[in-house]
Every structure is written in structure tokens, then in C-alpha cells.
Amino acid sequence: MLDHVTAVRYVTPLREGGSMPGVVEADDLGTYVVKFRGAGQGLKVLVTEVIVGELARRLGLPVPRMVTIDLPPAIARYEADEEVQDLLNASPGTNLGVDLLPGSLGYDGSRPPDPALASRILWLDAFTANVDRTWSNPNLLTWHRETWLIDHGAALYFHHSWPSKAPNPERFAQQAYRADDHVLGGVADDLPAAHAELSARVTPDLVGEVLDQVPEDWLETTTELTDAQAVRTAYCEHLRARLDNPGAWLPGGGS
Ligand SMILES: Nc1ncnc2c1ncn2[C@@H]1O[C@H](COP(=O)(O)OP(=O)(O)O)[C@@H](O)[C@H]1O
Ligand SMILES: [Mg+2]
Structure with missing residues (x-):
């Protein structure tokens, strides 16, 4: 927790x-x-x-x-x-x-992260379908000369359909990611390397540990997902399915 x-x-x-x-x-x-x-x-x-x-x-x-x-x-x-x-x-x-990162500044491109870090951030956003890291809304802060990630509320948007539709991991797995407007699109240089490194680290245990951090009373149940554990499992299944299908969402195509 x-x-x-x-x-x-x-x-x-x-x-x-x-x-x-x-x-x-x-x-x-x-x-x-x-x-x-x-x-x-x-x-x-x-x-x-x-x-x-x-x-x-x-x-x-x-x-x-x-x-x-x-x-x-x-x-x-x-x-x-x-x-x-x-x-x-x-x-x-x-x-x-x-x-709070005191004295941090909104990202303006004047001090970009190194290309390997930019690639890993872009990989995370493509994997989690985060549409909210564009020039109009970078959601990156520069603090102590480093780039910090904030505001991931727009990712994993599949859950907004849960009250009316059954969870559908396969659908999420097939959804493309548009990287054209990504604030680090011009800095990231090696998505395949980022994918090889990071996808191997996203094990079922790691995803389970991440879901365990979510407070129980934030997990809204539905007719299909009748308790908090079922909701956690649904998120895990969506992430696993997407991880297994990088060709659909990895900018430049997966292996
Ligand atoms: N941890 C933080 N440290 C310093 N400033 C922050 C931090 N988190 C957010 N901010 C500031 O608050 C703004 C809004 O936060 P954000 O998490 O992006 O919320 P929203 O979901 O409303 O976009 C950010 O653009 C940034 O300027
Ligand atoms: Mg924001």
C-alpha cells in the first residue's frame, strides 16, 4: 500500500x-x-x-x-x-x-531528457495509452535539471466504458497509439530498445504489486466486476494482453 x-x-x-x-x-x-x-x-x-x-x-x-x-x-x-x-x-x-517538487518548471523542451530516457517515457505512454503528454499538455516537470513524470489520469481509458460494456482486454491490446503529437517524439530515438528492456520487466508479479497499491475504496464495481479484486484482475488482464501485442501499439511496430 x-x-x-x-x-x-x-x-x-x-x-x-x-x-x-x-x-x-x-x-x-x-x-x-x-x-x-x-x-x-x-x-x-x-x-x-x-x-x-x-x-x-x-x-x-x-x-x-x-x-x-x-x-x-x-x-x-x-x-x-x-x-x-x-x-x-x-x-x-x-x-x-x-x-510537491518545489521550484519545478513545466517542461518546455529547453532541457530535454537523454534520448534513452525519452524512449522509455514514450514506451510507457504507448503501452498505457496515455494521450496526455503533448506540447499543449506536457505533464512533465523539470526539477533539479531532470525530467519528472506527472499526471497519468488520462491513460488506461478503457475503464471509462466499464459501467456499460464488459471488460475487453483484447480490444485494448489492439488499440494503436498515435505518437505524432508526443512531447518527446523528437527526442526518443530507440523505441525497440526501450521495448525490449521494459517489456521484459513488466512481469505478472510486478503488475500485481502495482495493482495492490490502489486503495480498495477507489475501485468501482460493476455488474461484471463485482468486487475490488475482480477490478484489479481486469486491469492486470488488460495490461498483459496489450504487452503481448506490441505490433498494434508500439510506434514503429513491435516484434
Ligand atoms: N508534484 C508536483 N510538483 C510540482 N508541481 C506539480 C506537481 N504535480 C502537478 N504540478 C503542477 O500542477 C499542474 C496540474 O497538475 P496535473 O497533475 O497535471 O493535474 P491535471 O490532472 O489537472 O492536469 C501541473 O501542470 C504542474 O504545473
Ligand atoms: Mg495535467
């Missing part, structure tokens, strides 16, 4: 992002960017943040530490901004906290 902390003070909203994450101080003296369970995008984007972020971390990619963070109701009481107060009131219980 991710470490668990409790918020003690809401500091400020981050209005750059669509979901209005906020900077929050917690009882472990940490400062976190909180992605709220009550934001319009819902719990599924938090699930994806944890799955893709924790997968990235285990593959050696730079991702800020993530925690689960409790928002006591009192936090909202002293908040003057009505929009923020509504968001806080809609988010009691477990939210996602991402370690």
Missing part, C-alpha cells in the same frame, strides 16, 4: 491543470499536490494515476512519491474560495497526494 497521511492545511489551488489539484500540507510535514476524489473526473483517474505512476517508478522512471491523503472535514472550514471549498467538501476520505 502507499503511505497514508492526513492533511493539516490547504495552501493553494494549482489552476494550470484541468482538475484543480491543490497544494496541501500533511501531518508528516510533507507538502503534497492533492488530486481530489471529488473532482469532476472521478475516482477512475486516481486509479490510473496510481497504476501508471507506480508502474513507471518500478521501471526506473522519475515519478514523485505518491501517498494516500485523508482530508478531515475541518480543512474546508477556513477556505474562503467557494470553488475550492466545494471541491474539499466533495472529497472527504482518501485522496491522492503527489510529493
Whole structure:
């Protein structure tokens, strides 16, 4: 499980992002960017943040530490901004906290990662179908001269069809990935090497360990997926099926 902390003070909203994450101080003296369970995008984007972020971390990619963070109701009481107060009131219980990288800058291409790292980031995005790493929305930060990955909520979009359609790993396995607009498209130079290295590391055990990081109460059940374990298994099956079919999604084609 991710470490668990409790918020003690809401500091400020981050209005750059669509979901209005906020900077929050917690009882472990940490400062976190909180992605709220009550934001319009819902719990599924938090699930994806944890799955893709924790997968990235285990593959050696730079991702800020993530925690689960409790928002006591009192936090909202002293908040003057009505929009923020509504968001806080809609988010009691477990939210996602991402370690704040103080002084980090949004990625602008002036200090690109080395081509091997760029290739590994692009591989992760193609594998998890992350459509949200474009020039208009890089979701990369430059911190201590390194490139850090944030915001994976748009990946694994297959789960948005679950309330109405049965899970379909084969369909996800066959979905192409458009890398044309990827912010690192011009830097990544060796997708086949990244694929050979990383795909071998994504074992069933690793995927299972990643899914175990997702808090139970974020996993929404459906008529097919009747408990949290069934939901975890469905994510594992989608990732396994896609991993086995790189020809469909690996930019430049898989082996
Ligand atoms: N860990 C972090 N450290 C510093 N700034 C962050 C961090 N996470 C997010 N931000 C800032 O907040 C913005 C919005 O965060 P993001 O996770 O992309 O949310 P959204 O889902 O709303 O796009 C980012 O573009 C970045 O400027
Ligand atoms: Mg974002």
C-alpha cells in the first residue's frame, strides 16, 4: 500500500491543470499536490494515476512519491474560495497526494531528457495509452535539471466504458497509439530498445504489486466486476494482453 497521511492545511489551488489539484500540507510535514476524489473526473483517474505512476517508478522512471491523503472535514472550514471549498467538501476520505517538487518548471523542451530516457517515457505512454503528454499538455516537470513524470489520469481509458460494456482486454491490446503529437517524439530515438528492456520487466508479479497499491475504496464495481479484486484482475488482464501485442501499439511496430 502507499503511505497514508492526513492533511493539516490547504495552501493553494494549482489552476494550470484541468482538475484543480491543490497544494496541501500533511501531518508528516510533507507538502503534497492533492488530486481530489471529488473532482469532476472521478475516482477512475486516481486509479490510473496510481497504476501508471507506480508502474513507471518500478521501471526506473522519475515519478514523485505518491501517498494516500485523508482530508478531515475541518480543512474546508477556513477556505474562503467557494470553488475550492466545494471541491474539499466533495472529497472527504482518501485522496491522492503527489510529493510537491518545489521550484519545478513545466517542461518546455529547453532541457530535454537523454534520448534513452525519452524512449522509455514514450514506451510507457504507448503501452498505457496515455494521450496526455503533448506540447499543449506536457505533464512533465523539470526539477533539479531532470525530467519528472506527472499526471497519468488520462491513460488506461478503457475503464471509462466499464459501467456499460464488459471488460475487453483484447480490444485494448489492439488499440494503436498515435505518437505524432508526443512531447518527446523528437527526442526518443530507440523505441525497440526501450521495448525490449521494459517489456521484459513488466512481469505478472510486478503488475500485481502495482495493482495492490490502489486503495480498495477507489475501485468501482460493476455488474461484471463485482468486487475490488475482480477490478484489479481486469486491469492486470488488460495490461498483459496489450504487452503481448506490441505490433498494434508500439510506434514503429513491435516484434
Ligand atoms: N508534484 C508536483 N510538483 C510540482 N508541481 C506539480 C506537481 N504535480 C502537478 N504540478 C503542477 O500542477 C499542474 C496540474 O497538475 P496535473 O497533475 O497535471 O493535474 P491535471 O490532472 O489537472 O492536469 C501541473 O501542470 C504542474 O504545473
Ligand atoms: Mg495535467
